[in-house]
Amino acid sequence: MASFSLAAFNEPEVATPGTNLLTGLFGMLFVAGIGVGLYGFIAGHEHIYNNTREVPWGLLISTYAFFAITSTGLCLLAAISHVFGGNKIAPLANRMVWLSLITLISGFIVIGMEIENPWRMAIWNVISPNPTSNIWWMGTLYGMAIGFVVLEFWLILMRQFKLALVLGIFGALAEIAANSCLGGVFATLPSHPFWYGGQLPVFFLGCAFTSGAAAAILFTHFAHVIRRKKMDETMYNGVQAAAKVLLLMLILIGVATWWKMVSFFVGGTDAGRLAAQALISGPLSTNFWVLEVAIGLVAPILLLAVTRVRNVAAMSAAALMTLIGMFIARMDMVIAGQLVPQYAGMDSSLPTYLNYMPSGYEWIVALGGIGLTGLAFLLGERFFGKTFADHGNH
Amino acid sequence: MNINELEKLQNEGIDKLPSIERRTFLKAGLAITGVFMGGTVLSLTLAGKSQAKVSTESNGTSSFPYSPHYSMVMRQNRCIDCERCKEACVKTNHVPSYGYRTTILENYKITGPEETERIFMPVLCNHCNRPPCVRVCPTKATYKDKKTGIVMMDSKKCIGCKTCMAACPYNARYFNEETRAIDKCNFCFDTRLSKGKKDTACVEACPADVRIFGDLSDTDSEVYKLIHAADKIVWVLRPETGALPNVYYMND
Numbered sequence: 001m002a003s004f005s006l007a008a009f010n011e012p013e014v015a016t017p018g019t020n021l022l023t024g025l026f027g028m029l030f031v032a033g034i035g036v037g038l039y040g041f042i043a044g045h046e047h048i049y050n051n052t053r054e055v056p057w058g059l060l061i062s063t064y065a066f067f068a069i070t071s072t073g074l075c076l077l078a079a080i081s082h083v084f085g086g087n088k089i090a091p092l093a094n095r096m097v098w099l100s101l102i103t104l105i106s107g108f109i110v111i112g113m114e115i116e117n118p119w120r121m122a123i124w125n126v127i128s129p130n131p132t133s134n135i136w137w138m139g140t141l142y143g144m145a146i147g148f149v150v151l152e153f154w155l156i157l158m159r160q161f162k163l164a165l166v167l168g169i170f171g172a173l174a175e176i177a178a179n180s181c182l183g184g185v186f187a188t189l190p191s192h193p194f195w196y197g198g199q200l201p202v203f204f205l206g207c208a209f210t211s212g213a214a215a216a217i218l219f220t221h222f223a224h225v226i227r228r229k230k231m232d233e234t235m236y237n238g239v240q241a242a243a244k245v246l247l248l249m250l251i252l253i254g255v256a257t258w259w260k261m262v263s264f265f266v267g268g269t270d271a272g273r274l275a276a277q278a279l280i281s282g283p284l285s286t287n288f289w290v291l292e293v294a295i296g297l298v299a300p301i302l303l304l305a306v307t308r309v310r311n312v313a314a315m316s317a318a319a320l321m322t323l324i325g326m327f328i329a330r331m332d333m334v335i336a337g338q339l340v341p342q343y344a345g346m347d348s349s350l351p352t353y354l355n356y357m358p359s360g361y362e363w364i365v366a367l368g369g370i371g372l373t374g375l376a377f378l379l380g381e382r383f384f385g386k387t388f389a390d391h392g393n394h
Numbered sequence: 395m396n397i398n399e400l401e402k403l404q405n406e407g408i409d410k411l412p413s414i415e416r417r418t419f420l421k422a423g424l425a426i427t428g429v430f431m432g433g434t435v436l437s438l439t440l441a442g443k444s445q446a447k448v449s450t451e452s453n454g455t456s457s458f459p460y461s462p463h464y465s466m467v468m469r470q471n472r473c474i475d476c477e478r479c480k481e482a483c484v485k486t487n488h489v490p491s492y493g494y495r496t497t498i499l500e501n502y503k504i505t506g507p508e509e510t511e512r513i514f515m516p517v518l519c520n521h522c523n524r525p526p527c528v529r530v531c532p533t534k535a536t537y538k539d540k541k542t543g544i545v546m547m548d549s550k551k552c553i554g555c556k557t558c559m560a561a562c563p564y565n566a567r568y569f570n571e572e573t574r575a576i577d578k579c580n581f582c583f584d585t586r587l588s589k590g591k592k593d594t595a596c597v598e599a600c601p602a603d604v605r606i607f608g609d610l611s612d613t614d615s616e617v618y619k620l621i622h623a624a625d626k627i628v629w630v631l632r633p634e635t636g637a638l639p640n641v642y643y644m645n646d
Contacts, residue, residue, distance in 0.1 A: 044571050045554075046492075053493070053568045056556035116554020117574050124533035124551040135557050136532035190635040191526060191563035269634065342565040346515060346631070347499035 009157065011385030019226050019378055026374035033368010036361050037113030045116060048361040052354070055338045059358035060114035062334040063366040065182060066211070066327045067107030067373070068142060069204055072179040073212015074100035075149060077245065079172035082165055088241040091234045092216050094156055095380075095388040097168065099219055100175075100212075101149045102376035104142060110369040134184040141178030145171050157387060179208050186337065193272030194264075194337040203256050210253055211326045213246040214319035221316035223381055223388065231312060243315040246322060247304045254297050274340045274352065279332055283339070283353055287332050296325010460543035462609035464521065464581050466594075467620045467628075469646040472602040473498065473514035482599035486585050493568035495519070495579040496596055516604060518596070519566035519579040520631070520639030521545050527558035527567065536576065543640065544583050549575035563635040581607070610640070620644065 040048050051058050078096040081089035112118050121139070130136050148171035155164035183201030190196045217239050224231050231239065264276035279288040300318035307314040341350040358366070381388070475498050483489060483496050496518035502510040521538075525545050528538050535551035536558050538544070552575035559567045559576060570577035581587060582594040597607040608617035621628045621642050628644045 046569060046571065051556075053559065054565060056559040056569075116556075116569065117552065120551065121533070121553040121555075124535065124553065128533045128535075128551055130529075130531055130534045132529045133532040133557075135530060135555055139532065185530075185557065189526065189530075189561050190637075191561060191632070338560070342563060342632075343499055343517070346501055348501050349499075 006157065006383070009384045009386045011382060014226060014378075014382045014385055016226070019382075022226075023375060023378045023382075026371045026378065029367050029371025030375055031368075031371075033113070033365045033371060034109070036364045037109075037368065040113060040361070040365075045114070048359060049114075050356060050359040050362065052356070054341060054354050055335070055356040057334050057338065058356055059331060059362045059366050060110050062330040063327070063369055064107045064111035064114065065204075065334070066330045067103045067110065067369060068182055069179060069208045069326070069330070070211040070215050070323075071100045071104035071107065071145075072175040072205075073208035073210065074103065074215055075145070075168075075175045075212075076172050076208065077212045077216060077242070079165075079168045083169060088234075088237040089216070089245075091238040092220050092242065094390055095220060095223065096212075096216050097149060097153050097156060098380045098384065098388070099215055099373075099377065100171075101146070101153060102373055102380070103215070104146055104149070105376075106369040106372045108142070108146070109372060110365060113365045113368075134181045134188060138178050138181040138185060141174050141181060145174035145178055148174055157384065175208075176205070179204055186333070191342060192275075192337045193269045194275035194340075195333070196272075199256065199260060203253075203260070206249060206252055206256060207326060207329070209245060210249040210322060213242045213249060214322040214326070216242045217246065217315050217319035218323065219377055221312060221319075222377070223385075226378070226381060236312065239312060239315060240309055243304060243309045243318070246315075246319065247301065247309060250297055250301050250304075250322065254301070257293070257297070271340045271344060274344070275336045278336050278339050278353055284332050284336055287328050291328040292325050292332055295321050296329060300325075458611040459523075460539075460541060461611050462542060463611040463640070464542050464544055464587075465608065465610040465617045465621075465640040465642065466518070466581075466597070467606040467617050467642045467644065468516055469604050469606065469620075470513065470515055470643050471645040472604045473516055474602055475500065475514040476601065478599040478601060479516060479596035479605065482595040483579075486582060486595035487579075489577070490570065490572065493570060493577060495566075495577070515643070516596075517564060517566075517631070518641065519545060519562075520564050520637065520641040521579075521581065523638035523640065524636060526561035526563065526635070526637055530557045530561045532557070536578075539583075542581075542583070542587075544581050545578070546580050546583065547575060547578060549573045549577075552576055563632045563637055564639075617642075 036048070045051070049058065049060070074096045077089055078093040078100065081087055081093050115121060125136065125139060129140075148167050152164050152167035152171055155161075155167060180201045183204035186192070186195035187197060187200035220231075220235060220239055220242075224235070261276050261280065264273045274282075278284050300321045303314050303318045303321075309315065335356055339353045339356070341347070341354055344350060344352075477498065479496060480494065480498070483494075487495060489495055496516060499515040499517055501513045501515065503513050505511045521544055523543070525536075525538055527536050528545060531537075532555060533551045533553055535548050535553070537546060537548065539546050549570075552573075554569065554574060554576070556569065556576070559569075567576050567578045569575075582591070586594060593607045594605075597605045606616050606620060608615040610618055610621070612618060620626070621644075626644050628642050630639045630642055632639075
């Protein structure tokens, strides 16, 4: 019966030669990422990734955070659009549930390739849990979220919309809590003043709404591009509502970024100030000013404001720039927090900044995550396309 | 003047004191109380409760809940960077070439115009009383031993998420490729202490007696006496992280 029902959502006409080619390319990225990741377990991560004793976290952790945060935003916006109403995002929600699921799985794949012994995690996370560990809660809650969202999506396919909404609420609660613990992983480490403090978890939640709204706009637009179809009014209104959320959130993230940076220059420890300086004029300054601030915040705000949130192409471009900015912002945050040596000022042989640049292998694994999201998005359009067009039912 | 003679003198009464003397006396009194009061008001805290910046009590731990409560005191200015402690540690604990459990930092202290003094500072795991690494470990692979307070590893549980490495304020942890787990100093617990030896390999190897190891809960121990010596300044590294380390530093 299930397969019968599933077939009803197929949209074989999506599978044009062009989308097939794209699907293949994303698939290859994914396979390459998995291949390198698996090779890493045999060769040893330390031989293919550029992480060190002093900078144990890098591109793969930040890519995971990017995906997890995006997934949270998608899941929350989808749930909110149905639970509270009063906005026009609901028609996008079924696709957002699928996107939330695949971005979270992409994140887990990437972090799975980063952790040294994921197989030990499967055992000891269960029989030797540490309730004070943010990492434990984050993993457990995001794991639960995957379960809820899979069930939710299944129920949407089965047209059990009421029950799906209940699962959607559970999923959203798990994702909020997980996202908050992800912020807590960094926010509760006083040894890294750049991360430490109460702002980060709520900042991550803000980034979740930003990335989630951006992903909803971008992928809804792409879904229409691959069908060479103009958006109908309901979808357009949904995208426009998401773009308004995006504009609001970008402004808030800009405010948070400004004050976070300012706070390091009015006092506090040298380590925090040096880390902030790494972004402003140090080794991460190009990342910060060009990609995180100019492309990731200023340009999309201006684009959305100038076009008065009416032009689909402009909204889609703003969403793409936002996602690039968010990806780089996660990277900047993870790296900047570790660049100042722990014994700074106590050892004259230490550099002002430690050196970390992601290796080619790290990029391949990170791109593998992006490949999986692209692949699963296109396959989703091919196999569940009709569900995504199911206006207002969730 | 003899106190007995003073008693015999007749009271002159205050009305006979010149006003200039009364004023001087009052001024002195006000100045003395003012210094204390003013100081208290300015610091917004009770003078009695305030703590010196570099005191053992305010930075390190003041209670010693473990028995034995293992601790190490570094008499920093004795260190000559001979690195015998590092060699002994590597040999005793099979530390691979790409990692270390203990190392020596080198710094220059400015002692005058164009004058510097070279300072060597041995570092290792601080076996903190509030260990950030233990709090963050998802699987309790790293834990604080209930008896000795030593921060230990249970390698088989380590998933290699490296959160403990990120959390440690002392760069005391590295990933060991052979065990696929984080490795760190455990005060030679498995290699020496559990076999009846009373100190660690680095302590035994040090020719300058820089490192003193012992039980802080024992008031007769050398470590206890050193960190409580009235005439010495004792400090810990990175007290701002609130980890309450059990490795103390002083100059001999």
